[in-house]
Amino acid sequence: xxxxxxxIVSYQCRxxxxxxxxxxxxxxxxxxxxxxxxxxxxxxxxxxxxxxACFADVILVDDGxxxxxxxxxxxxxxxxxxxxxxxxxxxxxxxxxxxxPLLQFMxxxxxxxxxxxxxxxxxxxHTTNPEYASTPGHMLKNAFWHxxxxxxxxxxxxxxPCVADFAHGSCMLVRRDLYQQLGGLDEYEFASRARQxxxxxxxxxxxxxxxxxxxxxxSALSRVLPLRLHSALVVYGRQRGILWMLAFxxxxxxxxxxxxLSALLRMLRQRGKDRSLDRVIGTSRTILVALVPIGLGRxxxxxxxxx
Numbered sequence: 001x002x003x004x005x006x007x008i009v010s011y012q013c014r015x016x017x018x019x020x021x022x023x024x025x026x027x028x029x030x031x032x033x034x035x036x037x038x039x040x041x042x043x044x045x046x047x048x049x050x051x052x053a054c055f056a057d058v059i060l061v062d063d064g065x066x067x068x069x070x071x072x073x074x075x076x077x078x079x080x081x082x083x084x085x086x087x088x089x090x091x092x093x094x095x096x097x098x099x100x101p102l103l104q105f106m107x108x109x110x111x112x113x114x115x116x117x118x119x120x121x122x123x124x125x126h127t128t129n130p131e132y133a134s135t136p137g138h139m140l141k142n143a144f145w146h147x148x149x150x151x152x153x154x155x156x157x158x159x160x161p162c163v164a165d166f167a168h169g170s171c172m173l174v175r176r177d178l179y180q181q182l183g184g185l186d187e188y189e190f191a192s193r194a195r196q197x198x199x200x201x202x203x204x205x206x207x208x209x210x211x212x213x214x215x216x217x218x219s220a221l222s223r224v225l226p227l228r229l230h231s232a233l234v235v236y237g238r239q240r241g242i243l244w245m246l247a248f249x250x251x252x253x254x255x256x257x258x259x260x261l262s263a264l265l266r267m268l269r270q271r272g273k274d275r276s277l278d279r280v281i282g283t284s285r286t287i288l289v290a291l292v293p294i295g296l297g298r299x300x301x302x303x304x305x306x307x
């Protein structure tokens with residue numbers, strides 16, 4: 001029985017998916033018991049079948065459905081037999097220090113329900129880590145001090161494991177018992193629900209993974225960007241007061257307007273040669289989400305199909 005099951009949800013990212021799975025098997029090539037790898041195909045590009053052709057041991061879930069991120073992970077987790085679940089994005093690259101430090105930490109800390117590594121970009125530079133949490137004060141400082149004044153933002157980078165607010169969704173190790181206890185992901189507040197159930201979330205700086213960004217789909221930005229803000233509004237809306245929420249929305253709008261201006265300028269310079277148009281559309285939808293009630297924001301992101 002494998003100690004680890006890796007679930008990867010794929011959508012329109014054939015080449016990135018192949019790279020991710022190859023990195024997993026390369027890192028685990030010397031393990032006495034290899035990890036169980038489950039790929040859930042959400043898109044029509046045949047990425048899952050391409051992976052299965054190259055890596056016969058991969059378990060493929062491909063029934064033509066697009067379950068979304070949460071639903072895809074839940075479908076894969078139902079087939080898992082490992083003690084731990086690693087929810088891994090299809091635009092990541094596992095490094096020698098990705099898997100074993102997370103597994104070792106989880107083994108040594110029985111109250112840890114989920115944990116995450118340092119997140120690196122394609123140049124192996126540190127970008128973010130799970131203890132990072134946005135607050136109105138932080139977002140306003142980022143908008144008016146770091147951006148307009150040209151001050152570079154520096155995120156805290158602990159060198160020792162520490163309790164975190166959440167684990168980065170691109171690479172998150174979860175106890176399978178906890179995953180089943182909470183009924184899987186719901187796209188919003190897994191770490192928050194785990195904390196309410198008595199479990200801890202940890203950041204493990206000894207572990208690191210490369211996250212290539214929102215490269216899973218050129219069209220995904222129009223949904224990914226507003227969904228991120230909407231998820232934060234749902235979580236904080238249940239935990240904070242109305243004044244805090246108003247401050248959070250205002251500070252988010254300040255940052256989003258600057259993001260939109262930057263994306264528009266880049267789109268004009270690049271003349272459609274990159275994904276700036278997708279970012280303009282995604283940022284515009286996110287601004288709408290910041291302006292409307294939470295329920296209406298959800299319908300803007302995922303409109304109900306017409307009967």
